[in-house]
Amino acid sequence: MELLRKRILQDGRSFEGGILKVDSFINHQMDPVLMKSIGVEFVRRFASTDVNKVMTIEASGIAPAIMTGYLLDLPVVFAKKKSPRTIRNAISTTVHSFTKDRDYEVVISADFLTPQDRVLFIDDFLAYGNAALGVMDLIRQSGAKLVGMGFIIEKSFQDGRKMLEEQGVRVESLAIIDNLSDGRIAIRE
Amino acid sequence: MELLRKRILQDGRSFEGGILKVDSFINHQMDPVLMKSIGVEFVRRFASTDVNKVMTIEASGIAPAIMTGYLLDLPVVFAKKKSPRTIRNAISTTVHSFTKDRDYEVVISADFLTPQDRVLFIDDFLAYGNAALGVMDLIRQSGAKLVGMGFIIEKSFQDGRKMLEEQGVRVESLAIIDNLSDGRIAIRE
Numbered sequence: 001m002e003l004l005r006k007r008i009l010q011d012g013r014s015f016e017g018g019i020l021k022v023d024s025f026i027n028h029q030m031d032p033v034l035m036k037s038i039g040v041e042f043v044r045r046f047a048s049t050d051v052n053k054v055m056t057i058e059a060s061g062i063a064p065a066i067m068t069g070y071l072l073d074l075p076v077v078f079a080k081k082k083s084p085r086t087i088r089n090a091i092s093t094t095v096h097s098f099t100k101d102r103d104y105e106v107v108i109s110a111d112f113l114t115p116q117d118r119v120l121f122i123d124d125f126l127a128y129g130n131a132a133l134g135v136m137d138l139i140r141q142s143g144a145k146l147v148g149m150g151f152i153i154e155k156s157f158q159d160g161r162k163m164l165e166e167q168g169v170r171v172e173s174l175a176i177i178d179n180l181s182d183g184r185i186a187i188r189e
Numbered sequence: 190m191e192l193l194r195k196r197i198l199q200d201g202r203s204f205e206g207g208i209l210k211v212d213s214f215i216n217h218q219m220d221p222v223l224m225k226s227i228g229v230e231f232v233r234r235f236a237s238t239d240v241n242k243v244m245t246i247e248a249s250g251i252a253p254a255i256m257t258g259y260l261l262d263l264p265v266v267f268a269k270k271k272s273p274r275t276i277r278n279a280i281s282t283t284v285h286s287f288t289k290d291r292d293y294e295v296v297i298s299a300d301f302l303t304p305q306d307r308v309l310f311i312d313d314f315l316a317y318g319n320a321a322l323g324v325m326d327l328i329r330q331s332g333a334k335l336v337g338m339g340f341i342i343e344k345s346f347q348d349g350r351k352m353l354e355e356q357g358v359r360v361e362s363l364a365i366i367d368n369l370s371d372g373r374i375a376i377r378e
Contacts, residue, residue, distance in 0.1 A: 021275070028276070029266040029301040032259035059247035059267065066252045067259075070221035077218040078248065085289075086210070087217070112218040 001041050001174040004152070005187050007034060014180045018127075018155060019099075026152060027060035027124050032067075038174060039067030042122060042150045045172040051120040051147045053077065055113070055139075057106060057131055061123040064152055068122055077112040079138060081105070091141045095134035098127070106134045108142075115143035126151035126173055129160025136167065153177060156188070190230050190363040193341070194376050196223060203369040207316075207344060208288075215341060216249035216313050221256075227363060228256030231311060231339045234361040240309040240336045242266065244302070244328075246295060246320055250312040253341055257311055268297040268327060280330045284323035287316070295323045297331075304332035315340035315362055318349025325356070342366060345377070 013021045025031040042064070054076040056065035062078055069076035080087070081104055089110040096103050113119070121135050132149055139146045146169060154161060154173030157180075161171050179186035202210045214220040231253070243265040245254035251267055258265035269276070270293055278299040285292050302308070310324050321338055328335045335358060343350060343362030346369075350360050368375035 019275075023275075023298065024301065025264075028269070028298060029264050030255060030258070032255050032265055033262060035255060036259055059251060059269070062248060062251040063255045063265075066219060066221050066224060066255060069219070070225055070256075073222060075214075075218050076221055076252075080217070080248070086208075086212075109212065109217060112213065 001038070003034065003037055004041075004175050007031075008153070008175055008177075008187060009185060012185055014183050014185045018157065018180050020153065020155065020177060020180055020185065022153065030063050032063070035063045035067045038064050038152055039071050041174055042068045042120070042172070043071050045150065046120055046148055049118075049120070049147045051118050053113075053117045053119050053144075055079070055119045055121045055135065056123055057081070057135060060125075064124065065122040068120070068150075075112075077108065079106045079108040079135065082107070091138050093134045093137040093141070096130050098130065106131075106138065108138050110142055113138065113142040113144050117142070117144035118147050119144050120147050121149045122151075123149075124152045126154040126160040126164075126171070127158040129163045132160060132164055132169075136169070148172065150174075155180070190227070192223070192226055193364050196220075197342070197364055197366075197376060198374060201374055203372050203374045207346065207369050209342065209344070209366060209369055209374065211342065219252050221252070224252045224256045227253050227341055228260050230363055231257045231309070231361070232260050234339065235309055235337055238307075238309070238336045240307050242302075242306045242308050242333075244268070244308045244310045244324065245312055246270070246324060249314075253313065254311040257309070257339075264301075266297065266301040268295045268324065270295055280327050282323045282326040282330070285319050287319065295320075295327065297327050299331055302327065302331040302333050306331070306333035307336050308333050309336050310338045311340075312338075313341045315343040315349040315353075315360070316347040318352045321349060321353055321358075325358070337361065339363075344369070
């Protein structure tokens with residue numbers, strides 16, 4: 001996705017330890033017009049599938065997911081990162097964050113993730129794939145079917161794709177970062 | 190907003206203690222087509238203003254905010270409910286949640302809320318207005334100007350509007366709930 005690639009090269013910033021900051025247009029401040037284009041690209045990539053629900057995880061996944069759901073005219077459900085006591089029929093799992101070096105609980109209501117759902121999961125980043133693993137566990141518990149996972153940005157050197165593909169998941173990333181050494185951003189052509 | 194009013198009456202559920210659950214279409218599972226219509230209505234209500242940035246707070250505010258920002262072609266920034274160590278130039282404040290009976294910290298980067306910003310704040314609910322108060326404090330600290338606040342649903346019996354209007358804030362709510370007693374949902378015509 002050339003528009004995204006150019007934007008990351010222009011406005012992204014690379015930091016020590018494989019960190020890419022895109023907080024001026026993706027995950028703190030957001031460019032909604034870019035998010036719409038991202039939604040269009042997800043629709044295109046998963047055009048051959050029979051998805052009937054978009055799923056994401058709070059908070060940075062919500063913007064690309066709602067745009068994708070809007071374009072497909074499908075409901076969007078987001079998993080929550082702690083357990084509000086108000087969630088009925090909660091399904092939960094534990095996710096380990098490498099970035100923050102801690103575990104957190106992810107929760108969704110079984111009312112909105114059911115055996116009838118064919119789920120497209122959308123998120124901002126694929127790194128080690130830990131959040132994605134947690135999502136797969138929620139989907140498995142619910143009896144829903146995972147159709148595929150779409151990420152705005154993949155860090156290819158952190159092996160999330162390998163782990164997901166080994167489990168049979170179809171993965172689509174709109175920008176693949178191969179290297180973040182020395183303050184550079186190497187995006188795959 | 191008649192579409193929203195009908196949807197709340199159809200799919201909302203009223204619980205003891207003034208609780209309205211709209212988690213099947215607003216704040217857990219979301220209807221993106223309704224969110225787009227909500228965005229259109231916010232654009233209409235704030236048409237006379239000179240807003241140049243949309244602001245919200247994670248997580249349920251993101252969907253209506255991104256739709257509003259998309260329609261206006263304006264950047265959208267969301268305040269975060271805890272302090273990721275990765276936020277540079279953080280501005281923070283403390284918000285008391287009546288629902289959860291606890292305080293939480295709300296953080297935003299001063300990189301994305303500046304004295305040049307004329308802010309439209311969008312959120313899903315206006316109840317006591319505590320989150321809105323916190324947002325006003327962030328905006329005050331940043332030197333930005335608050336143009337107005339738009340809420341999908343206002344609970345008129347919880348006095349958030351009164352408090353905000355006393356401070357000179359323009360408040361627009363797309364559905365105003367006057368009563369949630371006895372399992373009924375009374376929405377103002």
